[in-house]
Amino acid sequence: MIDETPAIRFPISFDRDNPVVELPERLTVLEAVPFKQAVSQLLQPDIAYQQIIINFAKTRFIDSSGIGALIASLKSAQEKNIELILESVQPPVMATLSMTGLIDILDIRSSEKWSNKESPETHPSVRSLVKRTIDITGAIVGLVITGLILIPIAIAIKLSSPGPIFFSQTRCGWMGKKFQMWKFRSMYADAEEKKKEIENQACGAFFKNDNDPRITKIGHFLRRTSLDEFPQFLNVLKGDMSLVGTRPPTSEEVNCYQIPEWQRLDVKPGMTGEWQVNGRSQVRNFEDVIKLDLKYQHSWSLLYDLKLIWKTVWVIFNKDSGAV
Template sequence: MIDETPEILFPLSFFQDSPTVELPERLTVLEAVIFKQTVSNLLQQNISHQQIVLDFGKTRFIDSSGIGALIANSKSAQEKNIELILESVQPPVMATLSMTGLVEVLNIRSSAKWSRKEPPETHPSVRSIIKRLIDIIGSIIGLTITAIILPPIAIAIKVNSPGPIFFHQTRCGWMGKKFQIWKFRSMCSNAEALKKQIENQASGAFFKNDKDPRITKIGNFLRRTSLDEFPQFWNVLKGDMSLVGTRPPTPEEVEVYQVPEWQRLDVKPGMTGEWQVNGRSQVRNFEDVIKLDLRYQRNWSLGYDLKLIFKTLIIIFNKNSGAM
């Protein structure tokens, strides 16, 4: 049997003892894995160079796996006190780095002329104007309902457990961009501090415990009915999330991602999606989460989104449904 997998090369050259790595035209999962390994090998060598130059002159596309490899290489270089420099960054890549906020973090020495009006090449669900319009309309309706149910929920939370009404937490969205997710508080006010004391019943890069003692009595009701997630309509209106997408991970989860696992960040996170509809709280293996998220990306269409929203509405009224 002949292996038809294309050979991916990262030509290496040296100038004044500083290595320059030439990147390919596309930096997706296959290239990203090799890219991370190439830079890792350089960092492990006993070479006296103080910087590594990444030549993006040929690169016209970068996805979330490429972003993940770039971030991982940057952190590894910092640990070795070696400067990682991006050179000749092209407009499509600059657009992606700008939208994710990485232009403020990475050392970009030179780039081609770029206009902020130039959108990056992304997953069609992120580019869809109609999907965004549905998100805006849905979030406005959702926020209207949230305003109606806010008073009784706020009173119940306050009576049941001292602390704030809302809970916010940093999550990672499209391409790993960080944002603050909002929920009605369903746990005790010091839940984050107590997390290390709770057994994680899931395997891989996410946390789950069916009988988490941090959940309050009213919090259990809010989670069972998914009412705790209604403030996330604000995240949808802002554009950090979508009505339908993938599960939004925490930075701690993303920190331990392998390069291929970054693929799940190619789309915006959603209030619902494959993971919530097909298994929900019964999912225990992170690999299964990845499979469901990638299935959503492959099958995405506006009709598919509406189908998942309809399924979600049915599950909300199922007494066995869990929480995200």
């Protein structure tokens, strides 16, 4: 997590009795929390505004925490039946909103001319063509292996319990962009409906139970060997995920995030990462997940990715690693 957020003030003017919030050059985790607080003050029940205008004229950079603050402010405004309008959005910010799909959700009334080919400023791991090449190569090799093991795993899943072979779930990737993540099914078909009945042994915005009764017999084996994750090579090939990154959260988890926790979405989610090689079964506190994710972001390099891939292979074959 970050240190205590410094006091940052956002100038507010008025346009036809509607407040206009002026944003600074950057909307990052340092500015996102006080920005959300400024909007929240404008949503007090004793104030009856029809619109709140967010002026992006000066803003050239927005990170995942800024995205989180925008989404949180939009939801709060909608609850009060107040329009949240974005004005004078600059091309780099428009590129980010476009790539995350938020351009279709947010009310953008005016913006500078921009090209959908423009790449937003983001974490170097997301921009790296070499990392993307490694991802594509690894995904192709992984999908070939997946094809070889598909039939025996499919038969084992079907014999273990009725239901589909694959499990698909909406997850949130870079900047909170939603995508469908695929796995071999390791739980009973009605697992999602029974989730509320299972005790969550984790603290914070993620779910974990060591003795989850929803996991099938073959499911325990698939998870212990990480074979259940092989279909995710398709997500890597499509670009929604990377071979190495952060743990991909569910939409429900992201909805519970505080603004600083959005920092973990500054990079693409990965099939493996710090959380995998540091004993994911032993991680119980979401604060520890954040620390591991930020460690990866700060330490990232192509060599660091290769080291994490090697450590993942070692962890999978070391039964005493405590990784699953």
